[in-house]
Amino acid sequence: xxxxxxHQPSGxxxxxxxxxxxxxxxVSALVRDEMALATAEMKRKGAQxxxxxxxxGAGAVVAVLGLGVLAAAAVLGLAxxxxxxxxxxIVGVALLALAGVISAFGITRLRNSAPPVxxxxxxxxxxxxxxxxxxxxx
Numbered sequence: 001x002x003x004x005x006x007h008q009p010s011g012x013x014x015x016x017x018x019x020x021x022x023x024x025x026x027v028s029a030l031v032r033d034e035m036a037l038a039t040a041e042m043k044r045k046g047a048q049x050x051x052x053x054x055x056x057g058a059g060a061v062v063a064v065l066g067l068g069v070l071a072a073a074a075v076l077g078l079a080x081x082x083x084x085x086x087x088x089x090i091v092g093v094a095l096l097a098l099a100g101v102i103s104a105f106g107i108t109r110l111r112n113s114a115p116p117v118x119x120x121x122x123x124x125x126x127x128x129x130x131x132x133x134x135x136x137x138x
Contacts, residue, residue: 030128034121034125034128035121037118037121037124038118038121041118041120041121042118045118074087074091075087075091078090
């Protein structure tokens, strides 16, 4: 991150008050820059997620249509050897069982997923904190 410095005396020539004032201004600028980085990263990730959700939604609609056709074919196939209502009941129950298994798997994956975090901003902030700690010990 860039820190905006004003033309002030060097550290050796500055008073304690000036050094504290300069440190305060630099920390404020650093925090603003880190917040801007985090905001930009989250906007980019949000836009990517939105596009992915839209494409996934379109794929899901096509899959539902295909599943409907396959379910009708299964009912018609079973109706050749049993009553039509019984064939439809068997296919319907099988599809509901499959939907339950898939939904349970999806819910488990959702619970185990990590929350979206601005990883670059977090890493940069940790690095800034370490740099400040090291400079405090000098």
